[in-house]
Amino acid sequence: MDESRKLKAFAAEIRIAAIEAIHAIGSGHVGGALSIADVLAVLYGREMRYDPQNPKWPERDKLVCSKGHAGPAVYGTLALKGFFPYEELKTMNRPGTHLPSHCDRNKTPGVDMTTGSLGQGSSLACGMALGDRLRGYDSRTFLILGDGESNEGQVWEALAFAAAKKLGNLVVLLDWNKRQLDGWTKDVYPMGDYVAKFEAFGFDTVKVDGNDVDALIPALERTRADGEKPYAIVLDTVKGAGIPEVAEKTMNHSLPISDEQYERWTAQLREEIKAWEVEA
Amino acid sequence: MKIVYDGSMDPRLCKAVLGEQIPALAAEDPDLIYLDADLMNCIGTAKWAAANPDRAINCGIAEANMIGVACGLASAGFKPIVHTFGPFASRRCFDQVFLSGGYAKNDITVIGTDPGVTATLNGGTHMPFEDVALYRAVPGATVIDVTDPTMLISVLRQCKDRPGVKYIRVGRKQYARVYADGSELPIGRAVTLREGTDLVIFACGIMIHEALQAADVLERQGVSAAVVDLFTIKPLDADAVAAWAEKTGAVVVAENHNRFGGLCCAVSEVLAERRPTPAAFVAVEDEFGEVGPQGYLQERFGLTAAHIVEAARDVLKRKVQ
Numbered sequence: 001m002d003e004s005r006k007l008k009a010f011a012a013e014i015r016i017a018a019i020e021a022i023h024a025i026g027s028g029h030v031g032g033a034l035s036i037a038d039v040l041a042v043l044y045g046r047e048m049r050y051d052p053q054n055p056k057w058p059e060r061d062k063l064v065c066s067k068g069h070a071g072p073a074v075y076g077t078l079a080l081k082g083f084f085p086y087e088e089l090k091t092m093n094r095p096g097t098h099l100p101s102h103c104d105r106n107k108t109p110g111v112d113m114t115t116g117s118l119g120q121g122s123s124l125a126c127g128m129a130l131g132d133r134l135r136g137y138d139s140r141t142f143l144i145l146g147d148g149e150s151n152e153g154q155v156w157e158a159l160a161f162a163a164a165k166k167l168g169n170l171v172v173l174l175d176w177n178k179r180q181l182d183g184w185t186k187d188v189y190p191m192g193d194y195v196a197k198f199e200a201f202g203f204d205t206v207k208v209d210g211n212d213v214d215a216l217i218p219a220l221e222r223t224r225a226d227g228e229k230p231y232a233i234v235l236d237t238v239k240g241a242g243i244p245e246v247a248e249k250t251m252n253h254s255l256p257i258s259d260e261q262y263e264r265w266t267a268q269l270r271e272e273i274k275a276w277e278v279e280a
Numbered sequence: 281m282k283i284v285y286d287g288s289m290d291p292r293l294c295k296a297v298l299g300e301q302i303p304a305l306a307a308e309d310p311d312l313i314y315l316d317a318d319l320m321n322c323i324g325t326a327k328w329a330a331a332n333p334d335r336a337i338n339c340g341i342a343e344a345n346m347i348g349v350a351c352g353l354a355s356a357g358f359k360p361i362v363h364t365f366g367p368f369a370s371r372r373c374f375d376q377v378f379l380s381g382g383y384a385k386n387d388i389t390v391i392g393t394d395p396g397v398t399a400t401l402n403g404g405t406h407m408p409f410e411d412v413a414l415y416r417a418v419p420g421a422t423v424i425d426v427t428d429p430t431m432l433i434s435v436l437r438q439c440k441d442r443p444g445v446k447y448i449r450v451g452r453k454q455y456a457r458v459y460a461d462g463s464e465l466p467i468g469r470a471v472t473l474r475e476g477t478d479l480v481i482f483a484c485g486i487m488i489h490e491a492l493q494a495a496d497v498l499e500r501q502g503v504s505a506a507v508v509d510l511f512t513i514k515p516l517d518a519d520a521v522a523a524w525a526e527k528t529g530a531v532v533v534a535e536n537h538n539r540f541g542g543l544c545c546a547v548s549e550v551l552a553e554r555r556p557t558p559a560a561f562v563a564v565e566d567e568f569g570e571v572g573p574q575g576y577l578q579e580r581f582g583l584t585a586a587h588i589v590e591a592a593r594d595v596l597k598r599k600v601q
Binding site: 058104105106112113114116117119120122123124125126127128129130131132134135153154157158160161164165 | 339340342344346347348349350351352355356357375376379380383386
């Protein structure tokens, strides 16, 4: 199976794992978890340097999922990569769990930073990238921002900082899924042209189909060079991508998942995985 | 630790002490990193910072981001010391301090300069009477109101290696000299500055000088007042508070802060639970700040030795005989 197909299958597995976690507790942040499954697949399946046996290895590449509510997708990815047992996904949000709704670096092996109050991950990621540079590591820090999250002023303080301090080891991945809790971003709080904004802030910027592994592979590969400019990749995504029934629902930020939906959706995704494997 | 108070001012300005101590600590500890929000020139670190760009990060006028960057650096094993004026080191970035710092267990030291009336001519917008209240509400935080330059040196060094969020509030100008050079003041331990039997004055920061002066006045009036430095507002030395309350039976608390949320509350919590004792408060009476010289502001907000004497007379009337 070639790498692209393998990563597409991995993305579908991440979706299943996220659904698994959310279904076990009954409901959760489905839409924004699904929209970043493909970029997580390429990051953890190809681009990032890490060691599940040594999750705090200082020279690893780091991920800050600043839209911390997408935790289920991150947890699914980490479980599939062996940071902790897959079965633990079903403990999400249960009393005493290692998997809280929003990412917590002190609870989950492989989670590099605590996030949840939107915007804060952006500054934290800048500090982490700066720290790596001061230590002389060639690691990269990947920062996943939500488009709704970019309403927060702190995001723009952090972007200005990244450019001012020439953090070429920082890669900002903006999940432009066009929806936030109250509806379409264009209606709730339109932010304009993200590419133009990132460029104006001094970022090396591209826009790609963020739900297309084949587009993500080269876009992420080119961020390996540590130059003068931080990188921004605007991920043109669909909130709820991978499960049409979710994607079609405008208000899909947080949803209940019934047993019937769980069976049907995971069966569809398993078919998808099989197809990637067969065609290979 | 030696007490050398005689009412005279320490010749060192605290801003000069910060300007020397931050580079000195950085020279000793390769993990120390200093961040500022365009106020390096206010504490004399700018020249050193320019020569050491890997040790000193000017984050511009963006305090929320500065706290986040500091916390990210802390997660990479650095020991950040962050400085800006008190209101911007507390209100302006409180959610970042609380979550990126405290909740995420990223250990940072925050220095908020010009607390309360020491903000003088910068006026009400720059005059935090609530910074202690905010930082006290961060679980596990350490909150210190500095008494004099010697203490500043001692606590800065301790905070660097101490876990959690640490907040040091200190004016940039002169303080009365209380402790002998080189004295170590262990965080969390109250210091008895003056023995007394009729009442105890608990104070911190600039109010130490006022409390010691008030104790002199009271002595002349035949009242024996103890003075205890509670510079660590959190974790408070509750044993010392309870013991002094038991010994004297009357308490005055004096602080350069709103009476809500700061030392007055911290002491009251201990008294209520362990040793109910009549108490009187010398603090800002739930007001915003305003502009003026420090002497004027201390009068205006009731933060002088005379106000402490008045509070002492009041509490003595209520003392259970």
